[in-house]
Every structure is written in C-alpha cells, then in structure tokens.
Amino acid sequence: MDFTYDSEQNDLREAVRGLLQRAYPDTERRRSVVGSDPGFDEKTWAQLAEMGVLGLPFAEEDGGMGAGPIEVGIVAEEMGRVLAPEPFVEAVVLAGGLVAAVGTAAQRTAVLGPLSEGGSVLAFAHAEPATRWSPSASAVTATQDGDGWRLTGVKEPVANGARADVLVVSAAVDGGTALFLVQGDAAGLTRTGYRTHDGGRAANVTLDGTPAELLGEGTADRSADVERVQALARIAHANESVGAMESALRITAEYLKTRKQFGVTLNRFQALTFRAADMYVSVELARSTALWASMVADAGGDVVAAGDRARLQTSRAGRHVGKEAIQLHGGIGVTAEYSVGHYTSRLTAIDHVLGDGDWAADRLAASVDSYPTVDPLGAPYTG
Amino acid sequence: MRLQLSPEMEAFRDEMRTFFTTQVPKEIRDQVAARRHVSREQYIEAQRALNAAGLAVPHWPVEWGGRDWTPLQRHIWREEMQLASVPEPLAFNTSMIGPVIAAFGNQEQKERFLAKTANLDIWWCQGFSEPDAGSDLASLRTTAVRDGDDWVVNGQKTWTTLGQHADWIFCLVRTDPTAEKKQRGISMLVFPMDTPGVTLRPIQLIDGGHEVNEVFFEDVRVPAENLVGEENRGWDYAKFLLGNERVGIARVGATKKLIAQAKEFAREITAGGRPLSEDPRTLARIAELENELLALELTALRVVANSADGKPHPASSVLKLRGSELQQAATELIVDIAGPLSLASFADGGSAVPDWARVATPEYLNYRKVSIYGGSNEVQRTIIAGTILGL
Structure with a gap:
C-alpha cells in the first residue's frame, strides 16, 4: 500500500x-x-x-x-x-x-x-421530489415513440439543470430504469432554475412528452450503472470535502491566532484550541478514507462499498468541522462577507446530494454481520 | 498510489499469520481472546516463542536482534499478532527500556541487558509517574544522591504496571535539585526490584484486578554503573522512550478483533424476538465503529509511510487519541451487547452467563486507562494544537 x-x-x-x-x-x-x-x-x-x-x-x-x-x-x-x-x-x-x-x-x-x-455542460437529472438517494427512477416515465422516446414527469433538484446544454435523464421503463439524453432546447422541456444555499444552481426540470434519445443499447435496468457512477461521484465529493475541511480548519486556526478578546489572542483559551485539535483529527481521518476510496476505485475494487465508506466518514467529519469552524469564529462566521461559513454551506450541500451519513451507515450496516473484519490491505478491497 | 500489497508483502503477511496462529501456544492465545488476564509464565512463554523466531524486537537495531523492517512490515507484524490474539512482547522491555539502552546505554549495559530483555529473562517495570507527577512528569520528586560508588534513592513511584512480576525497574530520579529547568535535573537509573529498601504495594482497580502498584524507595543503594546514559539527561531518554512506537499505540488489530467478537456475541443475544445481530441500531453502531477504525488504520499506514528517519510524524498524536477512543468504544459496545448479563462480572461455577459477558464490564472499566496512559488524550490535543496547528 x-x-x-x-x-x-x-x-x-x-x-x-x-x-x-x-x-x-x-x-x-x-x-x-x-x-x-x-x-x-x-x-x-x-x-x-x-x-x-x-x-x-x-x-x-x-x-x-x-x-x-x-x-x-x-x-x-x-x-x-x-x-x-x-x-x-x-x-x-x-x-x-x-x-x-x-x-x-x-x-x-x-x-x-x-x-x-x-x-x-452536462447535468444528471435524476432526483425526484418525493424520493431520495435511489439509484432508480419512478416519477419520470419513458414511452417509446417510433424510433425515439418521450419522457414525462418532474426531476428536482437538478444541479445546473437550467444551464446544462445536455441533460442525462433517468426514467422508468418496463424493465426498470433507463437513461436518456435530452437536449436543452428540446420541445416540452421546462426548466426553472434557482440558487442553492452553497452558491450553486439547481432547477426544476419538467418533462412533458419531451423527445429523448436512449443512452446505450436496450432498455435493461441501468440502476446498477447509476449506483456505480454515483459511488464514483461520492468518492470525488469526499475528496472535495477534504479540501474544503482543510481550508476551513486553516482559516479557523489563523483566526484563533489573530483575534483578540479579554486582551489576549483566542489561542490562549484551551477550550478553543482543544476543539481545533479535534477538528484536525476529523480532517485527517476523512482524508485517509477519501484517498483509500479513490485507490479502491482505481484498482477496480468494490467501488459502491468504498463510496459508502467515504460518504459516511466525510459526512460525519464535514458536519463536525463545518459547525466548529463557525462556532470558533463567533458571529463573523455566519456572515456572507467572511469565507468560513461558505465552507460549511458547501459541506452541508455535499452531505445531501448523494446520501448523508446515516444513509451510508445504514447501507453498510446491512452487510456488517456477513464478514468478521474490514481488511483494507486485501487485494483489492471487495466490500 | 497503490492499494494492494506487493507480492512480497502478501507473502510476508502470510508468513506472520502462519507463525502467530501455529507457533504460539493455543492456550495462551485463547486466554487473550477470552480477554482474561495472562499469567507471568504465559507472557514469558509467548515472548520467548516470538524471540526464538526473531519476532520479539524487530524494531531494535539489527545488532541487538532487530530486523531492519519497513514501517509497513512492522504494521503488518503488529496487526497480525493482535488479530491472532498473541500477547504482545512486553512493552516495558521491547518498546521502552530496550530501545533506550540500545540508543544511550554503554557497551557493557548493552551486553548485560539487551539479549535478556528481548527474551524476557528480565521482566522490567516502569518507574516514571509519582503521586504528584502525572501528566506533568517533569515535576517528579524521587531523589538519587551520590554516595561513594552508589546512588541512594528515596521517594515513591506509582501506576507501576505489572510491577508484581518485575525483576528490574527503570526509574526516573532527580539528581540535580538545583537545575534551573526541572527537566534538566533528572537521570535514569535501573535496579533490581529485590534491592533492599524497595517496597511494592498493590493498587486495587475498579475492575477487581491487580495490574498497577505503588513502589516505595527507602535509602535504596544503586551502583553508579546502573546509570543509563549521562547524568541529568534522563528527560531526553524519557521523551525518546515515550515517542518510540507511537504507531503501535493505535492498536488497530486489537480493536478489530474486539469488533469481530462483538458481532459473534450479538448473535447469541435475543432482543425483541430476534438476534441482536439483526437489530438495525446495533448493526449501524457496529458499522460506524468499523468505519472509524478503517479510517484510523489507513491513517496509521499514511503516518508510518511518512515517518522520516525514525522520528514520529506529528500526526501520530491522532493515532493515540483516536486509537484509545476506539478501543474504549469497542469495549463499551460489548458491554451493551451483554446488557443485563454484564452484571455477572465475578460469577464463578453455577452461573449460566457466558464468559465473554462476565468479563465485559471489568474490561470496559479497565480500558478507561487507555486514554490516560502514554500521554493522556488531553496531552495529545495539546500537541496537535501546538505542534501541528501552531496555536
């Protein structure tokens, strides 16, 4: 290793x-x-x-x-x-x-x-308003129309859904979930974009008999493909979270060294420095898991399980570091002018796009009794 | 970046696994797996089996029995040993005084002590903490005054682990009470526990066991040749000793073994009409703990890979801090799985409570120590805040 x-x-x-x-x-x-x-x-x-x-x-x-x-x-x-x-x-x-x-x-x-x-710009239109974190589609359905397909239903929230030139849309078909390409200027496509709390953009994407091109060949269920690619995105998000947490911690430590109260800089208060030390522990443990999950994906191991592990670790760490970064700053931490709160907002957004920590823990719990120990040195990791 | 072990490391791991599971007596490993106290004789037998195969002190200089292994090899060695429930080589010998004598002792001391220390022919105990010198170790007050060819030692040590088994003690003593910095007036002496004037008194612990002791010194005469290294440099040796083998302190393999056992125990308990091993809350708790432990193991591997020239990576404080918390979490999990059975701690014959449930709470209570010894977790947070974050 x-x-x-x-x-x-x-x-x-x-x-x-x-x-x-x-x-x-x-x-x-x-x-x-x-x-x-x-x-x-x-x-x-x-x-x-x-x-x-x-x-x-x-x-x-x-x-x-x-x-x-x-x-x-x-x-x-x-x-x-x-x-x-x-x-x-x-x-x-x-x-x-x-x-x-x-x-x-x-x-x-x-x-x-x-x-x-x-x-x-591409966007994946997958989430549906009444469900969460499923690899399958149900509310948007696809029907065959001659050589092509037509999609109907609502996808929301779709990250960058209004700006995207091409949408990859999941939809229910007879055999399960299929994927389709929908052009941004397609007929029967209505996109209403809005800001998300982390500064990003999302949209309501309403499809009404919208013409679509089947992605790939055949209509066999694509849920497993969605699951696998979402796992890769979870691992990428884990790495993004690590970068964000490291910055939030660095900014917080700098602040503790410069901000004065009661006539001394804040790093004179052990109640604060110990909490910063705990943030460091969270960041380093999350970094290890994110790096490892990337290696599992690279080596062709069980990417879905590795994605769940990375999601769980960075979810817990992201919440801890994000909340503490603001608290250790005090009021300035929640102002839009200052950087640190934006990190917390982004970490919070990542936590809800592809499954949160509890969700990942439940998935891991389902198989926890089927093996004695987790062996990261096993070749390659197989979940 | 590479996930897998190289073929050589795979072979090394197999070699370790085979040795530990076949060459260390099964009765001893069963005793460890049952989380029952290992006797002095069993410790000695296990360590001698390891030493005969060159597996007791691989981290020592090659000249004195070391193996010149990579950090990864040492990680695998330790992990496999813990997973196989082999009692680890006595830390006081192999991680503490042995490396200090090898690094700072004179030739005569090396020849006199090292081979016997590796083979547990001498059982060492540690004379560091005192009633008024815990985390603030440098404030120790036990004195050694030179008198002819001897040092005369007076004072008291405490928390002396397994002192009741020990042949010798390595002791920090104040030799220069006038030194400007309190750290500068400390020396390291070694002497037999049966030297006149040494009195050992057991300390009973909340787990019902006898693991630590108080040691009293009254005009104990120690020959001058038993000074390790230079006079008044004992603090440097103590720091070297405490920083040595930080990586192992995460005890990932041991916690992994506890979690694997917890899963088995959960199958034996019925709650709400089904085995606890099917209870979502219990399973989620295990999953969380296992994921934290994975992160710790990976961090240990990152840290060992980045430890330049034997100096511990600053992040090794993370290993102690988190490693102790996870050991404690695993013992707590087992108590909670045992539930009401955990009350039968001292049941003997005639009890239907399985042995694992009887030892669960004493072990949980005993394990409160792991976040206190070896530099308490608050000391580790101070190190992280100061050394790493610059606070």
Whole structure:
C-alpha cells in the first residue's frame, strides 16, 4: 500500500491549484461569480477544459485524457480548497461518467468530446421530489415513440439543470430504469432554475412528452450503472470535502491566532484550541478514507462499498468541522462577507446530494454481520 | 498510489499469520481472546516463542536482534499478532527500556541487558509517574544522591504496571535539585526490584484486578554503573522512550478483533424476538465503529509511510487519541451487547452467563486507562494544537 502521488499527479495538482487560485483569489471574487447565473465562471470552465480537466476520466478515443479516480480526486480536492463553483463533480464525474459507462461509441464521442472541450455542460437529472438517494427512477416515465422516446414527469433538484446544454435523464421503463439524453432546447422541456444555499444552481426540470434519445443499447435496468457512477461521484465529493475541511480548519486556526478578546489572542483559551485539535483529527481521518476510496476505485475494487465508506466518514467529519469552524469564529462566521461559513454551506450541500451519513451507515450496516473484519490491505478491497 | 500489497508483502503477511496462529501456544492465545488476564509464565512463554523466531524486537537495531523492517512490515507484524490474539512482547522491555539502552546505554549495559530483555529473562517495570507527577512528569520528586560508588534513592513511584512480576525497574530520579529547568535535573537509573529498601504495594482497580502498584524507595543503594546514559539527561531518554512506537499505540488489530467478537456475541443475544445481530441500531453502531477504525488504520499506514528517519510524524498524536477512543468504544459496545448479563462480572461455577459477558464490564472499566496512559488524550490535543496547528 502506497499513499504517495507520482510526479505527474503532483504536476496536475500544482496546475489546477494555480489556475483556481488565480480564478478565486478571495471570498469577494467567488461571491461575485456565484451572485449571477450560471453560478460559475464560464471563463474558468474553459480554462479547466484547456488544461484537460473536464475530460480527465474519459477514454482518449472518446475525447478524454484517460486518467483515473486518483486524478479526479486531486482535482476535486483542489476545487474544495477554494470552493470553486464550477460543476466538475456534477457535470464530469457524474453526468459525463454515466455517458462513458452506458453510452454507445457514437454517443460517447458526440457528448464527451464537447464536454471535455468545454463547449457543452452536462447535468444528471435524476432526483425526484418525493424520493431520495435511489439509484432508480419512478416519477419520470419513458414511452417509446417510433424510433425515439418521450419522457414525462418532474426531476428536482437538478444541479445546473437550467444551464446544462445536455441533460442525462433517468426514467422508468418496463424493465426498470433507463437513461436518456435530452437536449436543452428540446420541445416540452421546462426548466426553472434557482440558487442553492452553497452558491450553486439547481432547477426544476419538467418533462412533458419531451423527445429523448436512449443512452446505450436496450432498455435493461441501468440502476446498477447509476449506483456505480454515483459511488464514483461520492468518492470525488469526499475528496472535495477534504479540501474544503482543510481550508476551513486553516482559516479557523489563523483566526484563533489573530483575534483578540479579554486582551489576549483566542489561542490562549484551551477550550478553543482543544476543539481545533479535534477538528484536525476529523480532517485527517476523512482524508485517509477519501484517498483509500479513490485507490479502491482505481484498482477496480468494490467501488459502491468504498463510496459508502467515504460518504459516511466525510459526512460525519464535514458536519463536525463545518459547525466548529463557525462556532470558533463567533458571529463573523455566519456572515456572507467572511469565507468560513461558505465552507460549511458547501459541506452541508455535499452531505445531501448523494446520501448523508446515516444513509451510508445504514447501507453498510446491512452487510456488517456477513464478514468478521474490514481488511483494507486485501487485494483489492471487495466490500 | 497503490492499494494492494506487493507480492512480497502478501507473502510476508502470510508468513506472520502462519507463525502467530501455529507457533504460539493455543492456550495462551485463547486466554487473550477470552480477554482474561495472562499469567507471568504465559507472557514469558509467548515472548520467548516470538524471540526464538526473531519476532520479539524487530524494531531494535539489527545488532541487538532487530530486523531492519519497513514501517509497513512492522504494521503488518503488529496487526497480525493482535488479530491472532498473541500477547504482545512486553512493552516495558521491547518498546521502552530496550530501545533506550540500545540508543544511550554503554557497551557493557548493552551486553548485560539487551539479549535478556528481548527474551524476557528480565521482566522490567516502569518507574516514571509519582503521586504528584502525572501528566506533568517533569515535576517528579524521587531523589538519587551520590554516595561513594552508589546512588541512594528515596521517594515513591506509582501506576507501576505489572510491577508484581518485575525483576528490574527503570526509574526516573532527580539528581540535580538545583537545575534551573526541572527537566534538566533528572537521570535514569535501573535496579533490581529485590534491592533492599524497595517496597511494592498493590493498587486495587475498579475492575477487581491487580495490574498497577505503588513502589516505595527507602535509602535504596544503586551502583553508579546502573546509570543509563549521562547524568541529568534522563528527560531526553524519557521523551525518546515515550515517542518510540507511537504507531503501535493505535492498536488497530486489537480493536478489530474486539469488533469481530462483538458481532459473534450479538448473535447469541435475543432482543425483541430476534438476534441482536439483526437489530438495525446495533448493526449501524457496529458499522460506524468499523468505519472509524478503517479510517484510523489507513491513517496509521499514511503516518508510518511518512515517518522520516525514525522520528514520529506529528500526526501520530491522532493515532493515540483516536486509537484509545476506539478501543474504549469497542469495549463499551460489548458491554451493551451483554446488557443485563454484564452484571455477572465475578460469577464463578453455577452461573449460566457466558464468559465473554462476565468479563465485559471489568474490561470496559479497565480500558478507561487507555486514554490516560502514554500521554493522556488531553496531552495529545495539546500537541496537535501546538505542534501541528501552531496555536
């Protein structure tokens, strides 16, 4: 087992960090970007494309870079560190990942090429208002119409659903859940976008006999594919959370060293420094799990179980670090002008997109009595 | 980044597993697995079996029996030993005084003590804490005054673990009461426990057991040659000793074993008409604990990989802090699974309560110690806040 990055991976981190630091040098700049639609910076998106980041996990023949979950984790962590609002995990890892996993060769070329080049934003329209964190669709249904398909029903909330050029939509068919491509300008498609608390954008996507293209061949149930790609997104989110938590802790520690009350800096109060020490423990344990889950995905192990483990650890850690970061600051921590509360908001959002800690714990609990011990050195981890 | 063990490390792991599960007597391993006290004879027998195979002191210098292993090999060695319920080599010998003598003792001391220390021919105990010197160890007051060729020791030590089995004690004593910094006037002496003037008094613990002792010194004459290293440099050796093998203090393998046992115990208990092993709340609790332990194990692997030139990674405080909390959580889980059966702690023949449930609470109570010894968790938080966060 080896936790060190190779030189190419270090170079990737340096490059992404440099780009994002120039794009988001301070809180004010980020606030101004997320203050207007589409909630991220199109220019930064184009620069990420130029660097190859938006095609990172896709095969070269599909227009991507042929990299893997370790590289995805590096980018996600750097995004988290500065709270970059560009939808890397949502558009590339999740929506793009589904096209890569399920799409035909022609679909992969047609969709992933433009995504990688920055010319097309993808969104995965999957969540339905009355359910949560299911790998299957029920409220949106698909019916065959000649050679094509038509979708009807409501998807919400759909991250970047209003801005997306192409939507990957899950829908119930006879055999289970199928995936479809819907163009942003399709007839019968109504999208109502709004801001999310973390500065992002989501939308109500209402489909009314909307023409759609079946993703991949046949209508066999795609729930397992959704499950697997969502697990990859959970692992990417875990890495993003680690970057965000590390920044929240660093900002908090700096504040404790400079803010004075009762005539002394706050780091003179053990009641505060001990809590900061506990935050450090949470961050480091979460980092270990996020890195390991990325390695499991990279080695072809049980990505769903590893995703659940990463989700559980970073959910608990994210809540702990996010809440304490604000409390140790005091009132300034809840102001929009100051950075730290935005980290808490983002961590809170990540916690609810693809399953929270309790949800992950319940899933792990279902199999906990079927093996004696967890063996991370086993080759490869098999859940 | 690589998840899997290399083929060489896989083979190493198999070798360790095979040795521990076949070459250490089963009665002794069963005793550990049953979480019952291991006798002095059993400790010695187990450590000698390990030592004969070169597995008692792999972290020592090669010259004195060490193996020059990588940190990963040491992790695997320890993990497999704990999973196989092998009593670990006595820490006072192998992690504490042995490495100190190997690093700071003179040649004569090395030849006199090291082989016997590795083989547990000498059983060592630790004379560090005093009634008024706990976490603030440097305020210790036991004195040693030079008189001809001897040091004369007076004072009191406490929390001396398994002192009742010990042949020798390594002791921190104040040799320069005038030193400007209290840390600078301390030396390390070693002497036999049967030296005239040494009195041992047991301390009874809330688990009903006898594990620690008070040790009193009254005009104990210790030959000058029994000074380890230099006079008044004892604090440096103590710090070296306490920082040694921080990685092992996470005790991941031992906690893993406890959780595996907890799962078995849960199958034996019926609650609400079904086995506790099907109760969602119990299962979720196990899942959470197991995930925390996974994170700790991975962190231990990260830390060992980044420990340069034997110096502990600053994050090793995380291992002590979290490692102790998870050991405690596992013992607490087992008490809760035992439920009312846990009251039968001291039941003997004629009780229908299974043995695991009888030992559950004494062990849970005993394990309160792990967040106190080896630098209390509050000391670890101080280290993290100061050394790592710069607070």
